[in-house]
Amino acid sequence: MGLIYILQHIYYAGNLIENNLIWLSKEIPAWNSTEVAWSCPGDSKTQNCFFELLFNMSHYVKLCNWLLCNSFYELDSIACDLIPGIIPVGPLLLGNQLGGHAGSFWTEDSTCLSWLDKQSVGSVIYVAFGSISIHSKQQFEELALGLELIGQPFLWVVRSDIIDEPLVEFLDGFKTRINDRGMIVQWAPQEKVLAHPSTVCFLSHCGWNSTLESISMGVPFLCWPYFADQFNNKNYICDVWKVGLGLNPDENGLITRHEINTKIKTLLCDDGIKTNALKLKEMAKKSVTKGGSSFKNFESFIEQIKH
Incomplete structure (x- = not known):
């Protein structure tokens, strides 16, 4: 989500300085300019193509009536609030429903x-x-x-x-x-x-x-x-x-x-990490059960497209 704002920053300010940090908000982690999405392994042509793809994506996002997000609000409420109209409806876990081949062309070894x-x-x-x-x-x-x-x-x-x-x-x-x-x-x-x-x-x-x-x-x-x-x-x-x-x-x-x-x-x-992981698990589960944030967001989205 934060990529949209980084792209706009580059568009208006020019190239980022190497190792420069970009803060979308002081309450969320900064982006290092050497780790943005188009700084991918490969040659400059590949990186330019990836940059153009993301830049064009930021344009189409502005044209959307709805922007569904595979996340849940409690996981990153500050980032969600940065983008008006975003609708977190996740986590979307489809492996069981699709027979274990969700999102991959590789054959699973069960x-x-x-x-x-x-x-x-x-x-x-x-x-x-x-x-x-x-x-x-x-x-x-x-x-x-x-x-x-x-x-x-x-x-x-x-x-x-x-x-x-x-x-x-x-x-x-x-x-x-x-x-x-x-x-x-x-x-x-x-x-x-x-x-x-x-x-x-x-x-x-x-x-x-x-x-x-x-x-x-x-x-x-x-x-x-x-x-x-x-x-x-x-x-x-x-x-x-x-x-x-x-x-x-x-x-x-x-x-x-x-x-x-x-x-x-x-x-x-590290027992603290294990405890935190279990807490997030419960938050994720709650978000997609009846009355949870993602559950209600998806219900609201369905109602909007009906009318």
């Missing part, structure tokens, strides 16, 4: 649910980076070695295109070492995984759908944003809602195995 059934309650680290994020071979191997260091069960979604280099030899050795302690799939039924009692935390890219799904299930985050709104989502997760921790790269831009190991262990010992 065998991971049987594997989760065999794990202890609150023991499994779920690792997934959405359908776009990619890693260098070095970064991928550091992540794998970090999960190996932790010494507890993990479920890791590894898309076939997550890196551009061959992984077979490394993964074969990795799988041999971890044996049955970890499971690797190309895609997972994420809502069901997050709702499973064995899942203890979510190592995530902080995409908005993933963020809402984890909030709705009361699962704490370990944040590894990649591009677009994910950096701002991470700021909310860590600094506003306090339901997760962020991973920090070293001086070479690498998130090391030791950083991963340390942060996950810290997260799992």
Whole structure:
């Protein structure tokens, strides 16, 4: 939502200064100019296309009679109030209704649910980076070695295109070492995984759908944003809602195995984060039940389009 105002700022003031902070309100996290949505990985042509897309989107938003938002008012009331006419109607969780294929072209591997059934309650680290994020071979191997260091069960979604280099030899050795302690799939039924009692935390890219799904299930985050709104989502997760921790790269831009190991262990010992996550879960549930804010917003929207 805040992207609209950032785009307007750029349009009237010119290019942003590197590492400049943009405050839409002193009560919500600032945007770092190096982390805005069009500062995505790739060449300048890709970034320009993304900027144009978002800028045009801001124009069409102004023409809308209604602007439905997959969030709930209590989660971010200040940001909602910044945009007149916005209607929060979330969280919208569709996996069960659509047979487990909501919003993805990847085929889910539901065998991971049987594997989760065999794990202890609150023991499994779920690792997934959405359908776009990619890693260098070095970064991928550091992540794998970090999960190996932790010494507890993990479920890791590894898309076939997550890196551009061959992984077979490394993964074969990795799988041999971890044996049955970890499971690797190309895609997972994420809502069901997050709702499973064995899942203890979510190592995530902080995409908005993933963020809402984890909030709705009361699962704490370990944040590894990649591009677009994910950096701002991470700021909310860590600094506003306090339901997760962020991973920090070293001086070479690498998130090391030791950083991963340390942060996950810290997260799992933080009772405050766990408590906050459960509170948000209840807020999300209340918002979509009869009398809740999103429930009433959706009812009001339906009434408006009837007349």
